[in-house]
Amino acid sequence: MHGNSLRRGSIAGLPAGSGGALPALVLVGLFFVVPVVALLLRSVTDPEPGLQNYAALFGSGTYVRVFLNTFLVAAVVTAVTIVVAFPVAWMLAIMPPAFGSIVFGIIILSMWTNLLTRTYAWMVLLQRTGVINRTLMGMGITQEPLPLINNLTGVTIGMVYIMLPFMILPLVGTLRAIDPMTLRAAALCGATPFQAFRRILLPLSLPGIAAGGLMVFVMSLGYFVTPALLGGTSNMMLAEMIAQTVQSLLNWGLGSAAAFVLLVVTMALYVLQLRLVGGKRPAGGL
Amino acid sequence: MTKPFLSIRAVRKTFGAFVAVHDVTIDVPKGEFLTFLGPSGSGKSTTLYAIAGFQDPSSGDVLLEDKSLLSVPSHKRNIGMVFQRYTLFPHLSVAENVAFPLRVRHRPDAEVKRKVADMLSLVRLENFADRFPGALSGGQQQRVALARALAYDPPILLMDEPLSALDKKLRQEIQAEIRRIHRETGVTILYVTHDQEEALHLSDRIALFKEGRIEQIGTGEDLYVRPASEFVAGFIGNSNFLPAEHLETAAGAATVRLADGSIVTGLTAAEPFSKGQKVRLMVRPEALSLTPGPASAALAVDIVDTAFFGDRRRVVARTPGGDEIDVRPTSDTIDPAGATAGSGQRIFFDPAAAFLFPA
Numbered sequence: 001m002h003g004n005s006l007r008r009g010s011i012a013g014l015p016a017g018s019g020g021a022l023p024a025l026v027l028v029g030l031f032f033v034v035p036v037v038a039l040l041l042r043s044v045t046d047p048e049p050g051l052q053n054y055a056a057l058f059g060s061g062t063y064v065r066v067f068l069n070t071f072l073v074a075a076v077v078t079a080v081t082i083v084v085a086f087p088v089a090w091m092l093a094i095m096p097p098a099f100g101s102i103v104f105g106i107i108i109l110s111m112w113t114n115l116l117t118r119t120y121a122w123m124v125l126l127q128r129t130g131v132i133n134r135t136l137m138g139m140g141i142t143q144e145p146l147p148l149i150n151n152l153t154g155v156t157i158g159m160v161y162i163m164l165p166f167m168i169l170p171l172v173g174t175l176r177a178i179d180p181m182t183l184r185a186a187a188l189c190g191a192t193p194f195q196a197f198r199r200i201l202l203p204l205s206l207p208g209i210a211a212g213g214l215m216v217f218v219m220s221l222g223y224f225v226t227p228a229l230l231g232g233t234s235n236m237m238l239a240e241m242i243a244q245t246v247q248s249l250l251n252w253g254l255g256s257a258a259a260f261v262l263l264v265v266t267m268a269l270y271v272l273q274l275r276l277v278g279g280k281r282p283a284g285g286l
Numbered sequence: 287m288t289k290p291f292l293s294i295r296a297v298r299k300t301f302g303a304f305v306a307v308h309d310v311t312i313d314v315p316k317g318e319f320l321t322f323l324g325p326s327g328s329g330k331s332t333t334l335y336a337i338a339g340f341q342d343p344s345s346g347d348v349l350l351e352d353k354s355l356l357s358v359p360s361h362k363r364n365i366g367m368v369f370q371r372y373t374l375f376p377h378l379s380v381a382e383n384v385a386f387p388l389r390v391r392h393r394p395d396a397e398v399k400r401k402v403a404d405m406l407s408l409v410r411l412e413n414f415a416d417r418f419p420g421a422l423s424g425g426q427q428q429r430v431a432l433a434r435a436l437a438y439d440p441p442i443l444l445m446d447e448p449l450s451a452l453d454k455k456l457r458q459e460i461q462a463e464i465r466r467i468h469r470e471t472g473v474t475i476l477y478v479t480h481d482q483e484e485a486l487h488l489s490d491r492i493a494l495f496k497e498g499r500i501e502q503i504g505t506g507e508d509l510y511v512r513p514a515s516e517f518v519a520g521f522i523g524n525s526n527f528l529p530a531e532h533l534e535t536a537a538g539a540a541t542v543r544l545a546d547g548s549i550v551t552g553l554t555a556a557e558p559f560s561k562g563q564k565v566r567l568m569v570r571p572e573a574l575s576l577t578p579g580p581a582s583a584a585l586a587v588d589i590v591d592t593a594f595f596g597d598r599r600r601v602v603a604r605t606p607g608g609d610e611i612d613v614r615p616t617s618d619t620i621d622p623a624g625a626t627a628g629s630g631q632r633i634f635f636d637p638a639a640a641f642l643f644p645a
Contacts, residue, residue, distance in 0.1 A: 184340060185373035185431075187360040189387035190438060196361075199390070203377045 036263065039256045046253030053257035063241070063258070070238040073152065073227065074220035077159040081216050082209055084160060085167035089208075090201075092168070093175035111165050119229050122158045123149065126230070154230035155237075159220055166219065167212040174208025214273045218266050238262055289352060291316035291474060292337075292442060297346035299332050306332045308498040309346065314476070316441075319468050321477045323485040323521070324495030330478045333495075334444055337476065339363050350441065366435030366443040366473070370450055372427040374419035380430050381406070381415040387438040405433035408467060425456040429463065436471060445477045449484065461487055482522050486510070494518055515556060516643035519568045526574070526611045528567045528585075529645065532559040540642055542567060545607035550583045552637035557644065564645040571614040573639040576601065582634035587611060589627050603633055 043053050057063050092100050110118075125131050126148040133145040148154055178201065186196040224239040231237065238258060246255035290313035299307040307329040314320050322330035335341040337348050339360035348355045355363055374383050382389075384405050388398045406412050409429040419427055428448055435443055445464075449457045465488060468475055479485055485492050486506040493503040494517075502514040506522075513519035516527070530542035533549070535558065541551040542565060550567070559565055578584065587603035590610075594600075601613040613633055 179371060179373060181369055181371055181373045182375060184338075184360070185367065185369060185434075186375070186386070188338060188363070188365055188367045189390065189434065190361050190364065191386070191390040192361055195390045199386070200375055204375075 036260075040260055042252055043254075043256035043260050046256065053253045054261075056254060057257050057261065066236050066238055066241045067261075069235045070221055073155055073159070073231075073235070073237055074217050076152065076156050077163060077220045078213050078217040080156055080160045081163045081167045082213055085164055085171055085212065086205075086209075088164075089168045089171035089175055092172045093178075094180060107165050107168060115162065115225055118162065119158055119226050122154075122161070122230060126154055126157065149230055150232035152231075152235055154232075155227045155235070158226045158230040159223060162226060163216040163219065166215045170212040170215070171205065171208040174205050174211075178204050210273055210276065214269060218269060221266060222262060290314060290349075291318075291351060292476075293347075293349040293352075294333065294337070295347045295349065297333060297336050297343045297348065299329070299336065299341065300344045306498055307336075307343070310498075310500055311346075312493060312500070312503065314474060317472045317474055319475045319477065319488060319490045321479060321485040321489035321492045322495055323479060323482060323492050324501075325480055325521075328495035329498035330493075330495045331446055332498075334446055334476060334478050337442070338365060338367055338444055364438065364440055366438070366440035368428065368431045368435050368443070368445045368448045370447040372419065372424065372431060372451070374427055374430055374434070376419050378418075379415065380411065380417050380419070380422070383419065383430055384433045384437050386434060391438065401437055405437050408436070408470070409433045409463065423456075424452050425460055428452070428460060432464070432467065436467070436473065441474060443473045443475045445475060447478055447480070449479070450481075457484070464488060486522070492522075494521060513556075513568070513641065516566060516568065519641065519643070524571050524612060524614075525568050526571060526609075528569075528605065528609055528611075529607070530565050530567045530642070532561065532563045532565045532642065534561060535559065539637075542642065544585070544605075545609075546586060546605060548584075548586070550637055550640075552581070552583075553640050553642050554638070555642045559642065559644070565642045566645050567640055567642055569635050569640040571612040574611065574613040574633050574635045575615045576613070576631075576633060578632075578634045579636055581636055581638070583637050583640075584632045584634050585611070587631055587633055588629040589631050591627060601633075603631070 044051060046053070088103075092103055095103070123130075127133070128145040128149075130148070132148060133142070136142045136146065137144070148157070182204075183196050183200060186200045187193075191199065222239050223237065224243065227237040228240050228243075231240075239262075242255045242258050242262075245251045245258065292314040294310060294312045294314075296309045296311050297307055298305070298309050310329070310333055312320070322333060324330045332341060336343045336346075337355065339355070339358065342356060375386065378386065381402050384402045385398050388401055393401075402415070403412070406415055409432055411426060411429055411433070414422065414426065414430075419430065422430065431448070448464075449460055452460065461484060464475075467473075468488075477485075477488060489506060491504060492506055492509055494501045494509060496517050502509055502518045504512075509518055509522045513522065519525045520527075528544060530544050530550075532555075533541045533543055535541070535555055538554075539551065540553040540555040540559065541549060542553060543549055544567070553567065555565075585603075585605065587605055589601060589603050591602040592599065599615055601615075603611045603613055605611065611633065
């Protein structure tokens with residue numbers, strides 16, 4: 001009662017303490033909302049008023065292919081990240097906290113390392129005469145270098161590595177909330193390890209997978225550095241295209257239109273995820 | 287003698303240097319309700335987990351109808367289990383929880399449907415089929431867990447302190463349900479609890495665990511009336527213990543001298559004692575009375591407090607040596623004149639109902 005009345009005594013129905021968020025809100029308003037509106041305006045006014053930039057974007061096979069490729073890369077990266085992150089997250093969820101914090105430390109440390117450095121490191125590893133290819137050939141497993149770089153494979157490897165923490169962290173939270181006894185119960189009920197995973201663990205971890213998956217997918221859609229360095233010219237991604245359009249071709253209108261489409265798609269995905277995961281949580285539960 | 291249905295043979299479990307279970311051997315006939323009773327850390331749950339397949343024993347064997355279970359993984363043991371915490375699948379409805387064991391066995395839909403209906407009526411939750419576990423009370427969740435564990439007609443049902451998370455009233459209600467379900471299904475039940483009342487209420491036999499060993503196994507009455515050790519006497523029911531000195535044992539009847547110098551004869555000794563050995567005399571509160579019986583031994587006491595509960599009376603007495611004695615005369619021994627606090631009084635017991643344990 002006492003605490004409640006304290007919290008209620010605030011301006012305009014907002015919880016007390018909301019005032020502290022004001023600087024951040026102003027910052028976002030000034031440096032996000034305003035530029036986005038400017039971007040939108042530019043895409044329909046540059047070089048002249050009209051929707052010709054959008055028409056060019058969707059009318060040209062090249063641009064549509066870049067769009068499709070962007071989604072393809074983001075989807076592949078998300079899928080692979082989920083598959084790679086799940087066992088790590090599960091291990092972190094069930095291991096003793098002391099070991100868990102060490103593994104967490106390693107994951108966080110990799111996030112703190114400079115992105116460009118990590119991507120260049122992958123170039124060194126993946127190139128034709130790189131460590132991986134030389135090792136494989138030296139061991140006689142392959143006869144000639146595998147095409148690991150300047151293609152989808154390279155982008156996927158590099159991006160999955162960078163995206164892993166963003167998948168692992170939300171997933172660990174979800175998995176930790178699952179009582180391991182539930183899985184023992186499933187086993188005694190006669191579920192094989194695969195059935196227990198498929199029918200119990202996977203459905204229960206869906207909120208974490210969805211949260212992490214959306215984060216990875218959206219970040220991948222707009223990613224620039226890694227696809228630019230590890231990808232090939234044949235599978236350019238949207239961010240790279242925007243950079244080229246603006247920097248090399250100085251076509252601000254077209255670049256703005258592409259950026260705006262990317263933003264709309266991202267927001268639409270976010271709303272979709274809210275609908276799918278936010279609304280469908282089973283009543284109560286663990 | 288018929289072959290035991292479930293046979294636990296010299297099961298031993300060690301964690302490093304710590305021995306959690308010392309060579310436990312029990313034979314369980316089909317349809318029995320056997321309870322593993324004991325304080326926490328006495329090895330009762332560890333023994334149960336060895337049967338469930340969660341923890342392989344360090345040595346020994348578990349046989350079901352003469353076949354070893356140890357090499358069989360949990361999911362192929364076909365054993366039902368109800369856990370201490372509610373382990374229902376939160377994303378599945380009550381009906382789908384109960385159907386789960388049948389679905390993973392790929393049983394036909396019609397059979398699953400019929401069986402789920404049967405099980406929900408067994409636990410009296412027919413109207414809850416479409417609810418989710420989160421919308422059920424603790425007692426209802428445990429009943430769903432029971433239905434799920436019995437849905438595939440397992441030969442054995444393991445229950446690991448299934449009532450410990452429930453409040454007292456609900457516990458008694460579910461105990462009655464468990465008794466009824468055991469009667470109706472005839473399933474063999476191994477039940478773990480630290481609650482002696484629960485064990486006495488439910489079980490055909492009780493195995494009392496202490497420090498990884500079975501201290502005594504028998505019916506509740508065996509353990510109560512003929513406790514094999516001071517631990518059993520203290521764990522099951524209430525007991526009074528008085529220090530004494532063993533004088534002699536002749537023809538199965540022991541004689542001791544109590545701290546106040548009085549001699550009591552005709553006692554049952556738990557093991558052979560030597561002359562002069564320090565022993566402890568155990569007598570149940572309801573074996574004591576305020577009026578002398580036909581073959582009574584008497585204790586000189588001060589009565590500290592008395593209380594009347596209608597069907598029984600409770601008297602707290604103290605010996606000259608300072609030992610407090612709990613006296614609860616039953617209705618046929620209740621003193622009609624009542625009892626008043628005061629010194630220099632006597633309480634009586636039949637020596638045949640008292641036991642001697644090593645001090």
